[in-house]
Amino acid sequence: MEKAPHSILFLLLVVNFCAADQDTTRGRAEEFHVGVILDLGSLVGKVARTSISLAVEDFYMVHRNYSTRLVLHFRDSMASDVRAASAAVDLLENYKVQAIIGPQKSSEAVFVSNIGNETQVPIVSFTATSPSLTSNSMPYFVRATSNDSVQVNSIASLIKAYGWREVVLVYEDTDYGRGILPYLIDALQEIDARVPYRSVIPFSATSENIQEELYKLMTMQTRVFVVHMSSTTTSHLFTKAKEVGMMNKGFVWIITNGVANIIDSLSPPVIEAMNGVIGVRFHAPKTKNLDRFSIRWNRMYQRDNPDESPFDKLSIVGLWGYDTIWALAQAAEKVGISTAKKRKQIPSKNSTCLESMVISTNGPDLLTTIVQNKFRGLSGDFDLTDRQLQVSMFQIINVVGRGWREIGFWTAKSGLSQQLNQTGLQITGTASKLNLNPVIWPGESTEIPRGWEFPTNGKKLRVGLHTSGYPEFMKTIKDPVTNATRVSGLSIDIFEEVVKRLPFALTYDYLAFDTEDTASTWSYNDFVYQVYLQNYDIAVGDITVRYNRTSYVDFTMPYTESGVAMIVPVKENKNNDMWIFLKPLSRGMWCGSTIFFIYTGFVVWLLERLNGNGHLHEDKLERFLSRLVLLVWMFVLLVLTSSYTASFASMLTVQQLSPAVNDVHDLQKQGEYVGFHRGSYIEGLLEDIGFDRSKIRPLDTPDDFHSALSNGSKNGGVAALVLEVPYIKLFLAKYCQGYTMVGPIYKTAGFAFALPKRSPLLTDISRAILNITEGDAIIQIEKKWIGQNSCQNDDKVGGSGSITLGSFGGLFLLTGVVTTCSLIIALLTNWHNTNQKSGTEGDDQNQHRHGEKRENGHAQGDQKNEDNRDYSDTENQTKLSVPQSLNTNDDEMRDDRPKNSNLTF
Structure with a gap:
């Protein structure tokens, strides 16, 4: 070990000596x-x-x-x-x-x-x-x-890809930590992600300060944290996060490139504490020069x-x-x-060292x-053209074990991708929804975290309830002894079914906005606004999705059908018209029947005329085609007569009911009174239509609706009720006689639950509602509260019931085709017979002249000609079946032939 430095030193001395030798030749x-x-x-x-x-x-x-x-x-x-x-x-x-x-x-x-x-x-x-x-x-x-702002879009893409709606920013209280905030918040807003809290860690924070801040974060429901700190502060943060249990399943930690770039340089205990963290870092392409440099470095x-x-x-x-x-x-x-x-001009006094530089x-x-x-x-x-390094690609990493692994890349042009090759970013292997390789999340979980959990302080979801005018939808009663709120109704059943289908346990408390025992003086707008004021975590009830309400709350998917319509009384139509016998058939039917009647008669007459029956004796049609046409027309007439009789009998005996009014604007023009459910937005809708406030009457219960409609507009009641379709279905299920629905006159999105803006519960609850409404559960719940009433009268009463020409189009087509074809056949047959008779007369005249010539010189020929004439007459007699003597002249034969021929059509 001691020889290595000496060897390196020796090599450096040799290099320096060579360099010095060269410098002496050309100058230092x-x-x-x-x-x-x-x-x-x-x-x-x-x-x-x-x-x-x-x-x-x-x-x-x-x-x-x-x-x-x-x-x-x-x-x-x-x-x-x-x-x-x-x-x-x-x-x-x-x-x-x-x-x-x-x-x-x-x-x-x-x-x-x-x-x-x-x-x-x-x-x-x-x-x-x-x-x-x-x-x-x-x-x-x-x-x-x-600069740090270039990485914010890659972080926002990660958050959007995993579907997280809320993010907590954890940053260092320095210029470095604060500098990224405005850019990161803007990038998150573009993907509709909210920052409910920003955790500021002082640069000189102790382990106790960091631990205290982490405990505060654990009391919040957001579980996605973006960390932007120096390596020293980051090491302290994750070490404490592991101690307090914030590196377990359900948490998401994202680090910026400041730490991700030097992740290999952190100590092994810190890297182990960061297991499951994902981060963005700059990517240096692998080259042989880089490998050789790493060894020397x-x-x-x-x-x-x-x-x-x-x-x-x-x-x-x-x-x-x-x-x-x-x-x-x-x-x-x-x-x-x-x-x-060049020196600056030095002032005579009060100068500083900067001024003298x-x-x-x-x-x-x-x-x-x-x-x-x-x-x-x-x-x-x-x-460095723009005075800063141009970087447009980031590597996405996942800290695992004592190192990290690559899960993908991000570029401004292509977004997230799994792999990088020489031609650019592209997805390889199996298709991935997130375009990233699988991640090992904190707690060694492979399941993508939801990004939020209910706080560990035991806080329950506050469910606000509003008493409905229809107990079938929502009924709340305050127990005077226990002060507990008892609830029931279709909306409650759907909400509780939703909770059962959520992929997590949800604890909640019901909080009544008002009860059945109190006057319903508060509107639904006031009720929904309580969610915005954070008095409720969710509002449950028959709440209509309205545009003006979406400015301060978010709505789940609707769980009922939509629309606003009218309930109006039905009136009896008494038939006292002296011309009522004409009403079973429409005008078109009367005209069509008359035309076909005339046409059929004309064709029958013409067929008989062509057959020689000029007088058309009563009940005696000699031609087959005439009888065929008449037979088809009699069938049509039989059907038409039967239908006319049935329709006319119905008009005379069956009670005809129709809506008392068909248009809401007619009520407004006539100055009629209309009713609505007290506290609903329908009041504003009626005013927008043009109703005077004095003509609008608020009502509370279905019994009030029935009483007001029964009394009528002139007796202190109303001429019509304007309600939403779900309410109308309930009303008609109970009062199905004497009322009908007209409309819808206005489109709405239906009933839904209201949540705070960007609530993490929104997606899961909406998915559960869709699961309920697409299956059998919603049918069973509606049967329970609306019932299986067969007298439900949702549709309008029918019109006059007149029989139209289109109803008999097939029959008229049949008789028209048969009649026309018969006429064509008769005309063609007559033309053929006419041509045949003309040819026969010409042959007879030629034979007569030829016989006279032969009579003068050829007796034998006369005798033969006589025999031929006898044969010809006999043949004609057999062909036409005319029982006459051979001496019958030609005129008589022509007169008798059409009458006795068996081959006439």
Whole structure:
């Protein structure tokens, strides 16, 4: 072990000798003095010092011919803003440094950057991440890392992916801890996540202070915590969190990159206490150069810190420090050494050391060269164009055992993903809803935490109840002896069924807003507002989801149907009309029947006319097609007559009922009184429609509704009731005779439960309600409270009942087709017979003339012709079945043929 340092020292001497020998040949490189301000007692400070020192050696080992060489002057700030500022003054005055690396903390960087602005000396920090440090207010400040605000979107994506609605921020009371808050809260608001509490831990907090704050967090129901602290305070926090039981199942801890970047450097007991924690950190791509550098870095770290183990200490912070030195060394070579200093004008009195400092002449050029320098370093792409490192990708880690494992990545372009390859982010393997690998949560649980639990102080859920005008929905009674609240109703049964189906145990107490024994003077708006005032944790009852109420509470999924309609009396329609006999058939039916009657008669007459029956003797149709048409028409007429008789008998004997009013606007125009359920929002709805307040009467119970409707608007009652559909169904189930529903006249979302804004219970209760309403449970509950009343009269009474032409469309089509086809067949047959007779007459005339010629010269031919004529007559007689002698002339044959032919259609 003792020989190793000597060997390293010997190699360094050889290298230095070679370098010195080269310098003698070309001249020694000019020294470029650079100050380095770090908290050398902290882990980050130790890692950064080793990286910076190794970076100087490596850079000039590669660039031996450079005319400049960085000379580092380390100063220990000891985590003090004043010491850091004092160190900066010392470096500027005594060593004439032309750039300062650091300081380590954001609060220290504020002091030192102000000095850099005055002296035009660039201040380059790779550890100060507070967003408050901007180039606008500090033009000579360069951030060789990204500010904390760039990681807030990755944290918000994690919270959104797991469905958490509330987050507690746990941060350190320093510039570093407070700087991220506005950006993180804005990012959480964009995903509709709320921050109900912010836990502030003083930088100098003792273990007792931290333990006291943790106990306070345990009394709250939120179980998702985002921790943004220094590594020292974070170590104390998780050690105590494990002791008090806050690293068990159900808790969620998310750490920011400040600690996640150096998770390997924490002590093993701290890492074990952090088991189940997830965090975001910067990702340094694995390369061979990085592997070789890690080996050399471990050796130097052990040399600088012989009492500590070097393994797993190197982090992204050390790589940024290494790349920062390379960027500064290249800029120094381009700008060169400043040989002249311009002094400020020193006042005659009351001067300070800051006022007497010199201003760097090459500071602006050096600053410009630094921010324009781009290269591929050990940490990845090193680009300071915007005066801070551009980082757009984060690695998501899960602390397990004594180390951590990768569960995914996040980029601004692609969001969350499981793996990273050379072409970018993509999901690999099996599809995942969260696009992340499985997580081992605190308590070694693989089940995703809900993100909230009921407090451990035994507090029960406060369930507010409102007495309904319908006891079937909600009935509350205060026991005068025990002062306990007894409740029943459909809303209560649904709520208790919901509680049974929740994936966790829920204890609650009923708190009555009013009872059956008290006057219902409070409106439902007042009742729901109690949830906003935090007097109730949930409001249960027949509460309508209304737009104006959603501004201060959240509603679950509705558990009833929606809509607002009217209950109106039905009236009897007495038929005293002298023309009532026409009403069984509609106008179209009467016209259609008449047209088809005329058409059918005309076709029958025409068919018979074509057959030679010109007089159309009574009850004697000689043609088959005529009889077919008439038969079909008689069938249609039989059906039509039967329907007419049934409809007419119904009009004369059955009582006809119809709503007394069909439109709510008719009531408003006629100045009628309307009723509504006292305390409901219907009053405002009626006023919006245009009803005068004096015409609106509040009522309390179904009996009051019935009495008011029975009395009517002129006798101190109402002409109609305007209620929500669930109430109407209950009313008509009890008073089903004499009333009917008209509407709905207005759309609503139905009845639901009210919860505080962003309540973690909202999702689980809504899912349980959906499970109930989609199954048989809701049917059984409605049967229990609404009943199986067969006299429920929800529908409007029918209209006049007249028979329309469309009802007989098929029959009219049948008779029309048969009639028309018969007419076409008859016309075609008549045309065919006419053409045949014309041809026969022509043949007879030709034969007569030919016989006369042959009579003069050929007797034998005459005799033969006579025989042929006899044969022809005999053939005609057989074909036409005409019982006449052979001497019948042609005219007689033509007259008798249509009458006695058996082949006529």
